[in-house]
Amino acid sequence: MNLGPSLILCLLLAPAVFGQPTYSKEVSRIIQEKCQTCHRPNDVAPFALLTYDDAANWAPDIERVVTSRLMPPWKPADDHGKFKGYRGLSDEQRQTLIDWVQAGAPEGDPADLPEPLDLTSQWALGQPDVELQMAESYTPPRGKDMYRCFVLPTGLTQNQFISAIDVQPGRRSVVHHVILYLDSTGDAEKLDAADDGPGYTCFGGPGTGLSAGNGNLSSLNLSSLLEIGANLGGWAPGQRPEKLPDGTAMYLDQKARIVMQVHYYSTRQSGDDQTKVGLYFSQAPVERRLIWMPVVPLDRRGRLSMQIPAGAKGFDVKAEFSIPPISLFDLTAVAVYPHMHLLGTAIKLEVERPRESPEQMIAIDNWDFNWQGPYQYNEPVKVPAGSKVRLTCTYDNSVDNPRNPAVSPRDITWGEGTEDEMCLALVGITFDRENLLPLNQLSAGRLKK
Numbered sequence: 506m507n508l509g510p511s512l513i514l515c516l517l518l519a520p521a522v523f524g525q526p527t528y529s530k531e532v533s534r535i536i537q538e539k540c541q542t543c544h545r546p547n548d549v550a551p552f553a554l555l556t557y558d559d560a561a562n563w564a565p566d567i568e569r570v571v572t573s574r575l576m577p578p579w580k581p582a583d584d585h586g587k588f589k590g591y592r593g594l595s596d597e598q599r600q601t602l603i604d605w606v607q608a609g610a611p612e613g614d615p616a617d618l619p620e621p622l623d624l625t626s627q628w629a630l631g632q633p634d635v636e637l638q639m640a641e642s643y644t645p646p647r648g649k650d651m652y653r654c655f656v657l658p659t660g661l662t663q664n665q666f667i668s669a670i671d672v673q674p675g676r677r678s679v680v681h682h683v684i685l686y687l688d689s690t691g692d693a694e695k696l697d698a699a700d701d702g703p704g705y706t707c708f709g710g711p712g713t714g715l716s717a718g719n720g721n722l723s724s725l726n727l728s729s730l731l732e733i734g735a736n737l738g739g740w741a742p743g744q745r746p747e748k749l750p751d752g753t754a755m756y757l758d759q760k761a762r763i764v765m766q767v768h769y770y771s772t773r774q775s776g777d778d779q780t781k782v783g784l785y786f787s788q789a790p791v792e793r794r795l796i797w798m799p800v801v802p803l804d805r806r807g808r809l810s811m812q813i814p815a816g817a818k819g820f821d822v823k824a825e826f827s828i829p830p831i832s833l834f835d836l837t838a839v840a841v842y843p844h845m846h847l848l849g850t851a852i853k854l855e856v857e858r859p860r861e862s863p864e865q866m867i868a869i870d871n872w873d874f875n876w877q878g879p880y881q882y883n884e885p886v887k888v889p890a891g892s893k894v895r896l897t898c899t900y901d902n903s904v905d906n907p908r909n910p911a912v913s914p915r916d917i918t919w920g921e922g923t924e925d926e927m928c929l930a931l932v933g934i935t936f937d938r939e940n941l942l943p944l945n946q947l948s949a950g951r952l953k954k
């Protein structure tokens with residue numbers, strides 16, 4: 506075979522291909538991969554980026570938002586843990602978009618365009634094992650943020666292991682984030698009954714029993730701590746559902762109700778919403794349970810406690826969770842879910858293992874309550890017995906914080922309300938020594954009989 510002429514052709518084409526990207530060839534592919542999950546009709550982004558004309562119209566803004574890293578929205582800082590579903594641009598992708606805009610946004614040859622994406626909203630992981638839906642549709646108020654909790658009985662007839670959840674907003678243009686809490690107390694139904702219309706208003710949590718941290722919690726023991734962490738994770742726009750690694754799953758008691766918090770964000774559009782939740786049961790045998798371990802600020806008597814003085818800026822609240830130095834407590838972190846409210850500006854979690862220097866587990870430098878959710882590690886993080894997990898939450902409780910919900914700043918303490926705060930990291934851990942496989946095999950054997 507004679508490679509000569511094709512090699513020369515490649516060299517001749519090289520400057521055209523690498524020096525000046527075109528929409529049809531490079532840019533459309535980046536936009537499909539990194540922008541269209543949100544920039545499609547009737548989704549969370551305010552405009553679609555589906556065609557050359559769309560992209561060309563927005564070209565200067567595209568250059569600005571990718572240079573400033575405002576887009577695509579991806580909160581965790583790059584060098585503090587690597588997570589599944591990474592949405593950010595690679596340096597090369599970012600540079601290609603910038604070069605394209607600076608070259609005058611050339612279209613190139615439409616014959617080079619990739620196949621358009623299938624934009625019909627399907628469950629990304631296939632049909633869920635259980636689909637739950639709000640009992641009736643809800644119409645959020647127009648032009649105002651609304652955080653609303655809906656109680657979803659699961660209808661399960663046996664306890665289940667869950668390996669993934671997904672959410673399908675009924676009306677994508679108004680649904681911002683969704684969090685799935687678990688309630689085993691029955692309180693959520695009472696709250697629902699006491700509030701007019703479908704669901705009930707809630708903010709930093711489901712308002713049920715212990716999880717509220719609402720004063721009826723005098724001292725925290727292990728079970729009340731785990732109650733705070735009782736959730737199945739959450740969803741924010743543009744997020745792809747991720748299955749937990751084989752052998753790891755979340756436990757769902759058949760009697761628990763799922764309390765789905767939906768944040769309807771302020772838009773001029775309105776209309777009713779009936780959001781759906783999909784649950785995926787673990788297909789592989791489950792070896793270890795994922796437990797959401799809460800790292801929260803406690804006072805000396807073990808009570809939830811934090812205070813942010815009125816007007817304070819760059820104010821840190823710190824929390825620490827010490828893992829007992831007993832080998833039973835060798836843990837592995839599979840996921841992490843940081844949580845603060847509207848005064849939060851930055852949040853950072855690190856693990857200090859015995860005799861080692863601290864390792865960053867996650868850092869978010871520009872916290873935004875509306876882009877919160879769980880992050881699953883690419884490589885699980887070891888948290889051996891004797892480690893300390895340290896959380897630092899930074900707040901701006903001054904009038905300069907445009908998100909400050911208070912008319913005039915006041916001292917802020919822990920609570921679930923819009924004007925209360927939280928400093929919380931739920932660390933999705935498994936116990937290295939746990940092995941449920943023999944139990945699974947027993948029950949499987951029983952079923953076969």
Ligand code: HEC
Pocket residue numbers: 536539540541542543544549550551563566567570571576577578592594742743744
């Ligand atoms: C996870 C969802 C999501 C993804 C992915 C996403 N965007 Fe956005 N984009 C938004 C939302 C929502 C807004 C509206 C402003 C806001 O809420 O931050 C927006 C706004 C914008 C704006 C206008 C911003 C301004 O300041 O005027 C541009 C330009 C933009 N996006 C470009 C992009 C590009 C280019 C990509 C891909 C590289 C992208 N976006 C990926 C959700 C997304």
